[in-house]
Structure formats: structure tokens, C-alpha cells
Amino acid sequence: MQFQFDQHPHRRFNPLTGEWILVSPHRTKRPWLGQQEKVTDSRPQYDPKCYLCPGNERAGGIKNPVYTHTFAFRNDFAALLPEMPESPSESPLGNLPANLFKVEPVQGECRVICFSPRHDLTLPELSIKEIQTVIALWKSQLEELSQKYRWVQIFENKGSVMGCSNPHPHGQIWASSFIPLLVSREDECQFVYYKQHGNLLLLDYAQAELQDGKRVVCANKDWIVVVPFWATWPFEYLLLPLFPVKRLSQLTLEQQSSLASIMKEALTRYDNLFETSFPYSMGWHGAPFNGKENDHWQLHAHYYPALLRSATVKKFMVGYEMLAEPQRDLTAEQAADRLRRLSSIHYKSKS
Numbered sequence: 001m002q003f004q005f006d007q008h009p010h011r012r013f014n015p016l017t018g019e020w021i022l023v024s025p026h027r028t029k030r031p032w033l034g035q036q037e038k039v040t041d042s043r044p045q046y047d048p049k050c051y052l053c054p055g056n057e058r059a060g061g062i063k064n065p066v067y068t069h070t071f072a073f074r075n076d077f078a079a080l081l082p083e084m085p086e087s088p089s090e091s092p093l094g095n096l097p098a099n100l101f102k103v104e105p106v107q108g109e110c111r112v113i114c115f116s117p118r119h120d121l122t123l124p125e126l127s128i129k130e131i132q133t134v135i136a137l138w139k140s141q142l143e144e145l146s147q148k149y150r151w152v153q154i155f156e157n158k159g160s161v162m163g164c165s166n167p168h169p170h171g172q173i174w175a176s177s178f179i180p181l182l183v184s185r186e187d188e189c190q191f192v193y194y195k196q197h198g199n200l201l202l203l204d205y206a207q208a209e210l211q212d213g214k215r216v217v218c219a220n221k222d223w224i225v226v227v228p229f230w231a232t233w234p235f236e237y238l239l240l241p242l243f244p245v246k247r248l249s250q251l252t253l254e255q256q257s258s259l260a261s262i263m264k265e266a267l268t269r270y271d272n273l274f275e276t277s278f279p280y281s282m283g284w285h286g287a288p289f290n291g292k293e294n295d296h297w298q299l300h301a302h303y304y305p306a307l308l309r310s311a312t313v314k315k316f317m318v319g320y321e322m323l324a325e326p327q328r329d330l331t332a333e334q335a336a337d338r339l340r341r342l343s344s345i346h347y348k349s350k351s
């Protein structure tokens, strides 16, 4: 019997994090007894009870302006606070052994960003021009917050299954004095690759994927969206530039426009997969603001969707995955193939 990686259990390596994932393609024939229902969501253009709609009141009594494009505000329940003591004068942990009990103070800011005044729309339903205003907002927020913080995490948590509290199209930004764990891992892996090969890890990867084509969902002259070879989530995306660029703030207007159109296409394919507003967590990674050159860094976005086989059946990261290693059944190639076959026109705009 000869090993075939679309049929036999194997592990795949993630060069961006140094982690492995177990792939079990033979299990996709497993019977499934779970429910497979369609979810219909119809929302008004304006919801008087929504804390993100224009002109409405938020927690604490602050009123949103009657914004017409995008709107950013400080999170009323921020996880990070800007004014904190630099470091405690004496250990807050008393006599506990310092090598086992470590603590460090952090500073930061959290913001919420509304993508549109329309309560009923999501990113793929916005026009390319409107998506460009979201990109412009990401860019200006990054420019402002990076003056003060070493890391600026731009992200979007979409859909109630991802724990998102409000369907109004919005994202968040958490800026911090420290570089978070997952970012440091990517920093290290990209640095080692750059030192060994003199090339950017993710640019080499994007070019290899473009040539091979098996995991490509869509691409244009500047950008490529793949289900990465090492994907953990069933329909995970990695959105990559086809040119070297360290940060979102360095994109030209033309590159922002081509980004808006690849986002619209990739997210439309997500929604068309189960004819539902596809829930995911996404976020941007670029060079941190640590005072270094960061020549090894390449900008990219991760999309981690929770759904597995219908609008309601999600993948759980439990059991073996919590205790040993992430695992998937559907291969990255099968997932990309399914997404590629779908229409690039949103199902809602057809009916």
C-alpha cells in the first residue's frame, strides 16, 4: 500500500508557528447524525436597541454620532487600560518563588470599530468602495495607536457562535504595551526563515501556493486567499499579499482597492458555502512596533471560521485537540475545492 496524503492519516507542519496538525482524510466518510438546519437572519437597516447603530446610546450613556461611513470608539468595557503603573515597587506576590510565579503590568487600549451605519449588512454585502473605507480606518487606527503601543491587534469576531454580542457589522482593536504570544511565535519563525533563506517565509509560501493552485480559493494581481496547507479550522483562510509589505499602514491606495475586492470575493464564498452569514474570527498580523527593522515580516490576515458542515454544525476543538494536537478530517485541498466551486456573487443578492 502506497501513502497518499488525500487518503491516509498524516501530520502537517505549520512553518509560521512551528506547530503540527493531525489530518485524518479517511474519516470524511463518517456518518453524521447531527442537525443540519438553515439559519435565516433578517434584520432592519436601523435597530433602535443596537448600541452600534448611528445616534444610539451605549453603555454608560454615551451617544454614538450619526456616522455615515465608519466609526471608532473606545470600548466601554476595555480589557486593557492606558494609565497603569509601569512596574510595582515590590513583588505583589510576597515570598512566592519568582521562577514559578511571574507577573508583569501591561498598558493598552481597546476600541470598537463600526464598518457601516447599516445594521443589516456584513462585509461581503458592502460595496468595494465601502470595504475600502474599512481598510482606511484600520490603517489610520494602526498609525495612531502604534505611536504609543508595541502591538496593535485589529480583529473581527463575527456571528453569535463566535461569541459576538451584536450582528451590527463591527470589529475591534486591542493595542498593547507587550507583544502577545501568537505574534511572538510568528515573529520568531519568520526571523529564522529569513536568516536561513534570505527570503520572506510568507512570500515564498504565497508564490508556491499560486503555482500549485490546489489550495487557492481566489487571487488577484496583488493578493491570494488560500486554505493553508496546515489549516486547523475546516474552512480556514490565509490572506496573503503577492508583494513584500510589512504592515497594513504601508499599502498603497491601489493595493487597498485590490484588497477590498479580494475580501469581498473571499467572504462572499464563505457566506455562499452554507447560505448563511458565515461566522469567524479574523485578524491582521504585521510587523510589531518594537523599534526594530523587522525585515523578516510579511503582512497577512487569518480567518478562523467555526462552522464544519452546515449553518449550525460547528467544529469543536475538544478532547484530543485540547490535550494533544489539533486535528481535522476534511483536507485543506478539499476545503479549498469546495469554496472555489461556489459563486462569487452573494446568495442574498441573487434572490
Ligand code: H2U
Pocket: 051, 057, 058, 059, 060, 074, 075, 076, 077, 078, 112, 157, 163, 164, 165, 166, 170, 171, 172
Ligand atoms: P463583540 O464584537 O465581540 O461582541 O464585542 C463588542 C464589544 O463592544 C465588546 O467588547 C463593547 C463590548 O465590550 N461594548 C461597548 O463598548 N459599549 C456598549 O455599549 C456595549 C458593548
Ligand code: ZN
Pocket: 046, 047, 050, 051, 052, 053, 054, 118, 119, 168
Ligand atoms: Zn446596529
